[in-house]
Amino acid sequence: GAVVSQHPSRVICKSGTSVKIECRSLDFQATTMFWYRQFPKKSLMLMATSNEGSKATYEQGVEKDKFLINHASLTLSTLTVTSAHPEDSSFYICSARDSGRLPGGDTQYFGPGTRLTVL
Amino acid sequence: GESVGLHLPTLSVQEGDNSIINCAYSNSASDYFIWYKQESGKGPQFIIDIRSNMDKRQGQRVTVLLNKTVKHLSLQIAATQPGDSAVYFCAENTMNQGAQKLVFGQGTRLTINP
Numbered sequence: 001g002a003v004v005s006q007h008p009s010r011v012i013c014k015s016g017t018s019v020k021i022e023c024r025s026l027d028f029q030a031t032t033m034f035w036y037r038q039f040p041k042k043s044l045m046l047m048a049t050s051n052e053g054s055k056a057t058y059e060q061g062v063e064k065d066k067f068l069i070n071h072a073s074l075t076l077s078t079l080t081v082t083s084a085h086p087e088d089s090s091f092y093i094c095s096a097r098d099s100g101r102l103p104g105g106d107t108q109y110f111g112p113g114t115r116l117t118v119l
Numbered sequence: 120g121e122s123v124g125l126h127l128p129t130l131s132v133q134e135g136d137n138s139i140i141n142c143a144y145s146n147s148a149s150d151y152f153i154w155y156k157q158e159s160g161k162g163p164q165f166i167i168d169i170r171s172n173m174d175k176r177q178g179q180r181v182t183v184l185l186n187k188t189v190k191h192l193s194l195q196i197a198a199t200q201p202g203d204s205a206v207y208f209c210a211e212n213t214m215n216q217g218a219q220k221l222v223f224g225q226g227t228r229l230t231i232n233p
Contacts, residue, residue, distance in 0.1 A: 004162075034220070043208060043225045044163070093162050095162075095163075095221075107168060108221060109165065110162040110163045110165075111162050112162045113161060113162045115160070
């Protein structure tokens, strides 16, 4: 159980285009999902917290107009990188918190990541 | 501010030996800690977790120790295997402006030598 999928796993796009990444919780409901960014040989940095049915909460320094997040259902959150540039190239990872766990359950389950390359 | 860091960026051990990966955290109010394993090109994989009301928790071949006095966390892997080679991250569950989030350490690359 507790499987999180991401699509696509790898994407290459031209500078100036937009790219959408999907994150799905396959066997549980997730009121809250998270989007991280990871540069090579670096740690995960939280970009934003995605809340089902409400606006995402962005971390300081993350442009909300550039990284659009939509959490339309309890099993799906999307991240759209708008007007992508080469510096946006990175490994994007989502995670989901199981809403059905006992109170106090805080475990986040991570997706396999999406490798974005902007030419 | 909040930070979770690791003492060693790399660790090499012989296959079959035990390994210990250390982590320091700074937020004494954090109540939940997790160790993740990340293989190249993949997302983090949950290994083991521990709450702040415990000081030790054991899983299969892994043990997590929590020392709240010095704000230190460690992951012990027994009888390491080639498949244990990966980057290991500690993460600290903390509250920020009413929302819970994970703060990750910088990671330790564990290499198992045959």
